[in-house]
Amino acid sequence: xxxxxxxxxxxxxxxxxxxxxxxxxxxxxxxxxxxxxxxxxxxxxxxxxxxxxxxxxxxxxxxxxxxxxxxxxxxxxxxxxxxxxxxxxxxxxxxxxxxxxxxxxxxxxxxxxx
Amino acid sequence: xxxxxxxxxxxxxxxxxxxxxxxxxxxxxxxxxxxxxxxxxxxxxxxxxxxxxxxxxxxxxxxxxxxxxxxxxxxxxxxxxxxxxxxxxxxxxxxxxxxxxxxxxxxxx
Numbered sequence: 001x002x003x004x005x006x007x008x009x010x011x012x013x014x015x016x017x018x019x020x021x022x023x024x025x026x027x028x029x030x031x032x033x034x035x036x037x038x039x040x041x042x043x044x045x046x047x048x049x050x051x052x053x054x055x056x057x058x059x060x061x062x063x064x065x066x067x068x069x070x071x072x073x074x075x076x077x078x079x080x081x082x083x084x085x086x087x088x089x090x091x092x093x094x095x096x097x098x099x100x101x102x103x104x105x106x107x108x109x110x111x112x113x114x
Numbered sequence: 115x116x117x118x119x120x121x122x123x124x125x126x127x128x129x130x131x132x133x134x135x136x137x138x139x140x141x142x143x144x145x146x147x148x149x150x151x152x153x154x155x156x157x158x159x160x161x162x163x164x165x166x167x168x169x170x171x172x173x174x175x176x177x178x179x180x181x182x183x184x185x186x187x188x189x190x191x192x193x194x195x196x197x198x199x200x201x202x203x204x205x206x207x208x209x210x211x212x213x214x215x216x217x218x219x220x221x222x223x
Contacts, residue, residue, distance in 0.1 A: 031208050040123070042200055042213040043158075050208055058210065090158065094209060103211065105158040 003027040006091050006106040013113055019078040021109050023091030025071075029104075031094045032074040034058075034066065036087040037108070043090065049074055081113045116141040118203050120214035127191050128222050135186040135217045137175075137201030146204040147184040148211070149175055153197045161199070162186070171195070191221045 004025045013019050023032060030051050035043040035058075045058030047066040055066050063085060065077045078085055091106040117140045127133045139145055149161040161170055164177040164184060175186045184201060201214040 033208075033210065035213075040215055042118075042120075042215040043202075043211075044213070045210055048208050048210055056208070059212075092211075096209075103160065107157050 004091060004093050004104050004106045006089075006109050008109060009107065010110045011112070013081050013111070015082060015113055016080050019081050019111065019113075021076045021089055021091075021111070023074040023076070023093075023106060025074075025093045027093060027095070027104070028071060029093040029095045030071075031096065032068065033092045033094075034064075034074065034076045035090045035092065036060065036085075037090060038087050046076065046089075078111075081111075083113050085111065086113045087111060116203050116205050116212050118201050118212050118214040120199075120201055120217050122217045123215070124218050124220070126220045126222060129193055130190050133188050133191045133195070133219065133221075135199050135201075135219065137184045137186065137214060139182050139184065139201075139203050141182075141203055141205065143205065145177070145179075145184075147175075147177060148202045148204065149173070149184075149186050150200045150202055150213075151197050152200070158200070191219075193221045193223060195219060196221045 007022045033048040034046040037043045044060045049055045049068045067075045089109045092103050094103045119138045147164045150158045151161045152158045162175050173188045198216050200216045202211040
């Protein structure tokens with residue numbers, strides 16, 4: 001058990017609908033991150049969190065919002081899904097002092113917007 | 115702004131042959147660089163970080179600040195090395211990772 005789970009694992013949704021992806025950790029790590037993975041682009045940072053209620057934008061934050069009301073949960077919301085948001089979404093966690101070598105990734109959520 | 119470049123999208127080698135996956139970076143500060151690997155249908159895993167200078171699964175990577183490179187090497191490739199490899203740079207207050215676009219390595223029998 002890697003201590004981090006993402007839900008759902010797969011989702012198909014229609015253009016214009018809101019979608020929320022969940023990342024749940026049992027490691028009590030302070031930092032959490034949302035990335036999207038696309039062919040030819042690698043992984044790109046969407047949003048990240050320093051702690052409860054502390055979040056910031058990443059490289060590709062347009063069209064996404066996040067919330068972190070508890071240490072263990074980091075939610076990613078697509079307010080109005082578009083086809084360009086079809087992607088695989090990865091959550092990651094880390095703890096200060098461990099540096100990035102402490103990154104643990106979730107298994108990913110494959111989102112298809114039709 | 116930082117940038118990580120992996121010039122090869124695809125790389126094929128035969129089993130037992132040497133392999134080198136290229137990574138170049140641009141960053142104004144002192145870089146902290148990593149290699150991550152993603153096997154088919156699995157989550158990303160840390161392979162190497164430059165600070166530790168260790169060898170994992172026979173892979174090594176040396177940071178060359180003069181050439182701003184962090185190439186990943188293995189002298190004798192194995193079929194189980196077939197995977198997607200990402201070079202990444204850590205920066206920012208939350209140690210955010212900036213990834214390259216990845217190199218899909220295929221080791222042929």
